[in-house]
Amino acid sequence: MAALDSLTGGVKFGRFEEQEDLGKAINRFIKCDLNDVIFLCIGTDRSTGDSFGPLIGSLLKERGYRNVIGCIDDPVHAVNLDERITEIPSGKTIVAIDACLGRLKNVGTISLNNGSLSPGAGVNKELTKVGDFNIQGVVNVSGDMAFFILQNTRLSTVMKMAKQTTTAIQNAFPLISETSNNLFEMRAVK
Numbered sequence: 001m002a003a004l005d006s007l008t009g010g011v012k013f014g015r016f017e018e019q020e021d022l023g024k025a026i027n028r029f030i031k032c033d034l035n036d037v038i039f040l041c042i043g044t045d046r047s048t049g050d051s052f053g054p055l056i057g058s059l060l061k062e063r064g065y066r067n068v069i070g071c072i073d074d075p076v077h078a079v080n081l082d083e084r085i086t087e088i089p090s091g092k093t094i095v096a097i098d099a100c101l102g103r104l105k106n107v108g109t110i111s112l113n114n115g116s117l118s119p120g121a122g123v124n125k126e127l128t129k130v131g132d133f134n135i136q137g138v139v140n141v142s143g144d145m146a147f148f149i150l151q152n153t154r155l156s157t158v159m160k161m162a163k164q165t166t167t168a169i170q171n172a173f174p175l176i177s178e179t180s181n182n183l184f185e186m187r188a189v190k
Contacts, residue, residue: 052139057071
């Protein structure tokens with residue numbers, strides 16, 4: 001889980017409640033094509049609140065995206081983060097995706113930021129900062145018992161946010177499928 005929503009590094013491009021607005025912001029600020037981007041989806045399926053990243057990873061993979069690291073079946077979390085970062089080919093633009101805690105008025109919103117995020121900061125862990133850009137979903141309110149709050153976050157909230165974010169990414173980086181020798185090819189349309 002990333003830092004609290006008020007403690008993120010980099011430049012905040014915006015906080016979004018609508019997937020269309022998030023998709024437009026991604027398209028406006030992340031200036032690369034689909035072949036040059038990696039979606040690093042951070043979190044664990046063992047905590048409802050922290051499953052935001054892995055759910056997005058799974059949804060992207062189900063929709064045909066190959067440039068995804070981290071999903072429900074193979075999550076990127078505190079124990080394996082550094083190892084999984086080594087899987088990223090050099091020269092790729094990294095979009096790190098993680099859950100965060102924040103103010104009550106921001107629960108359910110998604111922010112797009114320039115720069116890296118700090119996984120684990122919301123539960124007082126110091127992990128490797130990662131990402132050229134980051135997407136954070138405010139899944140619940142911050143408090144003294146962050147781990148307990150994450151465990152008791154509504155799955156419906158996290159699922160809705162994950163679907164919105166996935167659709168926004170898909171709108172910003174659409175796939176075109178072509179049948180060529182029975183292989184699925186990935187191309188970005190910009």
